[in-house]
Amino acid sequence: MKNIVSTEESSPQRWGFKMDDFLKKGSCVTVRSLLTDIKSNINPADSRSLIPLGHGDPSSFPCFQTTPVAVEAIESALRSSKFNGYSPSAGIPLARKAIADYLSKDLKDKLSSDDVYLTIGCIQAIEVILSVLSSRPNANILLPKPGFPYYEVRASHAHLEVRHFDLMPEKNWEVDLDAVEALADENTVAIVIINPGNPCGNVFTYQHLNRIAETARKLGILIIADEVYNHLVFGNNPFISMGNFGSIAPVITVGSISKRWLVPGWRLGWLVTNDPQGILKKHGGAIPQILERTNEDFFLKTVDILRECANICYDSLKNVPCITCPTKPEGSMFVMVKLDVSMLEDIIDDMDFCMKLAKEESVMILPGVALGLKNWLRVTFSIEPACLVDGLGRLNEFCIRHAKKK
Incomplete structure (x- = not known):
């Protein structure tokens, strides 16, 4: 199998698809x-x-x-009349930089604004990345079971084949990495990792995240890290961003301000590339105040x-x-x-x-x-x-x- 992590040249055909029986039976629900x-x-x-x-x-x-800081930032942005027009496709530059700086606090390899793309909530970030992956003929993607069902809904829409790997309740809902290796083939393009976990409420350890990254590198696939619930942790395991393992396998992180700032209706999310090796490149208004001024x-x-x-x-x-x-x-x-x-x-x-x-x-x-x-x-x-x-x-x-x- 051609490994996109270790090979500079990767054919566009490496990335396309059919619906599996689960999707054909109409089991995709939101x-x-x-x-x-x-x-x-x-x-x-x-x-x-x-x-x-x-x-x-x-x-x-x-x-x-939510914090008054966030409300005041939105109010100030609206009253300024500076943000009533169309913004750049990737998002307002200052907002992209603010998000890069905010996420970099959890990363050993710092982000730049060029690594950040603003989306209409995390849902659009999921739509964007799955649409890109589905452009490769016969591509399939690995999703956790149980997991967030919108990935299946969107994969079905994009005609991207879904394969499920188990999370193991007896092991604090860790990924069954043996099953992941058995499921993957030359058409597998990505694995979705949700941490902190929805729906299981688990938080992966540094060691387990490292093993996930090593498995992704072995299989030659990228990691989609869903970190919508980043820092909403209250157990023994601290939150570790999957982006810290981007030097092992390329990571696409999706997130938003919805959960940590308690504003799901504001619909502001992001898609971020954690790719210090440049593998993916070879192939292929209120935000600063909200992120920077919110009191701990x-x-x-x-x-x-x-x-x-x-x-x-x-x-x-x-x-x-x-x-x-x-x-x-x-x-x-x-x-x-x-x-x-x-x-x-x-x-x-x-x-x-x-x-x-x-x-x-x-x-x-x-x-x-x-x-x-x-x-x-x-x-x-x-x-x-x-x-x-x-x-x-x-x-x-x-x-x-x-x-x-x-």
Whole structure:
């Protein structure tokens, strides 16, 4: 197999495709569309407030409000009338430089503004990179299972073949690198790594990230590092950017201000090349204030609340007999738990569980089938602590009510 990491000349044909059976069966769904279906099952006669334990938008809760610095920066930019026209395709130069400087704090090989491309949220960054990769005939991409389903949706749209590798719950959701090597072939162009993890709440160690990079180099593929939840960590493992391993294998990092600044509706993201060896080159207004002036206390407060909520979530779920939580979440805003439907009397699977939970308890949880793991659940804990306690209490009551009679 031709290795793009060690070979200067790489044919354009190295990078194109067919849909696999998973995509052909129409299994590609978005989180939002599935949650909309579940929400439609809510009983309008239930006077209790809806508790959303399935979404990834904490901004609707008072304890997760963005910093005034960000609001004032946006207001100042708007009032200046300097940014009402079209911007350069790659983004405003000052904004690109600010993002390069911000991300470089976590990197041994510093970025320049030329490495940064602004996008309409991280979603567009994903669209751009997958569209580029799909231009190579017969190309395939390796995606984690469970993972963020939009990668599959976009890959299907671009006719880019998807192959799934497992994340191992018994090993803190590490990548099954043996499976990765078995899946890859001469048409494999990239592997997606999400860290901190969505939906698993894991944070990869430096050693594991290094092994991922070494595997990518061996296979001659690039790494797409999804770091939307960068620095939202509260466990033993610190956040390490995948870009630190760009000298081993080229890394494309996608991210945004959505999660760390708690503003998903602002839709500002980036696509960054971490490529100190120049392998990829061989082939192929308010932002400065927001990034530079936000006080560290704002981030610490957010992480402290997430840590508290993660503890509440983990401790509460341990007491639900039909649910198993393999690992305590250490990052992002989610945790994956296994559902034992054999312990429930009238529940068919995870989708049935979530639909009935919404109808009976006005609690929304995302079924694991949306993320590639049937009979698992993704629970969001980025909500008000008191609201979280209420929601998990309702979840427990639901499970007790539906438990098989001894």
